[in-house]
Amino acid sequence: MSYSNSRSQSDSATLNQQDNSVFNVEGVKVYYSGFLALLDVYIKIPEKQIVAFIGPSGCGKSTLLRCFNRMNDLIPGAKVEGRLNYRGRNIYDPKINAVKLRRQVGMVFQRPNPFPKSIYENIAFGPRSNGYKGNIDELVEDSLRRAAIWDEVKDKLKHKGTALSGGQQQRLCIARAIAMKPDVLLMDEPCSALDPISTRQVEELCLELKQQYTIIMVTHNMQQASRVADWTAFFNTEIDEYGKRRGKLVEFSSTQQMFTSPQTREAEEYISGRFG
Numbered sequence: 377m378s379y380s381n382s383r384s385q386s387d388s389a390t391l392n393q394q395d396n397s398v399f400n401v402e403g404v405k406v407y408y409s410g411f412l413a414l415l416d417v418y419i420k421i422p423e424k425q426i427v428a429f430i431g432p433s434g435c436g437k438s439t440l441l442r443c444f445n446r447m448n449d450l451i452p453g454a455k456v457e458g459r460l461n462y463r464g465r466n467i468y469d470p471k472i473n474a475v476k477l478r479r480q481v482g483m484v485f486q487r488p489n490p491f492p493k494s495i496y497e498n499i500a501f502g503p504r505s506n507g508y509k510g511n512i513d514e515l516v517e518d519s520l521r522r523a524a525i526w527d528e529v530k531d532k533l534k535h536k537g538t539a540l541s542g543g544q545q546q547r548l549c550i551a552r553a554i555a556m557k558p559d560v561l562l563m564d565e566p567c568s569a570l571d572p573i574s575t576r577q578v579e580e581l582c583l584e585l586k587q588q589y590t591i592i593m594v595t596h597n598m599q600q601a602s603r604v605a606d607w608t609a610f611f612n613t614e615i616d617e618y619g620k621r622r623g624k625l626v627e628f629s630s631t632q633q634m635f636t637s638p639q640t641r642e643a644e645e646y647i648s649g650r651f652g
């Protein structure tokens with residue numbers, strides 16, 4: 377199953393087959409201060425799968441990722457057009473509460489960014505601030521276990537989160553996101569600051585987490601996409617009429633198809649290393 381991003385009849389047929397989608401992106405465009413950075417994107421994100429966004433620098437991967445929880449709202453000059461349906465509701469509807477949305481659609485960033493607080497507080501702070509009524513100790517333990525870091529930190533929960541190794545900090549940040557009981561996790565190059573062993577641990581963690589969560593991951597590492605993603609979206613840039621580069625989604629395929637028989641020449645050239 378695959379499609380390229382022109383709206384051909386076969387594309388629509390394929391899109392309609394995928395009705396287990398959490399997100400349905402319909403003609404989303406993103407502008408920064410009037411500059412069209414990302415052309416109309418159509419993509420459906422299937423539930424409890426890992427979707428990787430790949431492509432050369434500046435093709436709009438992070439820009440699209442930030443649309444899924446309206447993080448672009450926080451960037452001055454950024455404007456999003458089109459419909460982005462999350463479980464059937466357009467999240468760009470003015471009635472949608474973006475703060476609540478971000479609890480359901482959590483984000484993990486490129487550089488681990490634990491709070492300058494204890495490991496325990498890194499997890500407990502968000503839920504407590506949001507009026508969590510359950511047992512916080514249990515929530516902390518459960519989140520750290522799910523993020524596969526409990527055994528490493530259970531005897532030092534009062535230590536600072538920032539004193540952990542980079543890989544541990546990133547798993548702590550994933551635990552922090554999980555503690556908010558999200559539905560979807562957005563990950564923007566979550567391993568780019570990590571060594572190969574920590575990268576492997578985060579990848580294995582993602583494979584565990586997809587039993588419960590839908591994961592969308594931007595990665596520059598094609599091996600990583602091929603190791604963890606069920607689906608891969610390839611983005612590229614094109615030159616507009618003013619000579620400026622803008623991003624576009626070129627192809628969305630199962631990862632196996634993307635890496636063995638991509639449907640577009642652009643994806644084939646990128647994957648075979650002929651550009652990018």
Ligand SMILES: Nc1ncnc2c1ncn2[C@@H]1O[C@H](COP(=O)(O)OP(=O)(O)OP(=O)(O)O)[C@@H](O)[C@H]1O
Nearest residue numbers: 408413432433434435436437438439440451621623
């Ligand atoms: N905050 C911003 N303000 C203005 N322009 C931006 C901003 N963020 C991104 N852009 C522009 O939007 C386009 C897409 O950038 P984006 O960061 O989404 O690409 P990317 O594919 O994630 O790149 P990379 O792989 O290098 O991270 C680029 O032309 C970039 O310069």
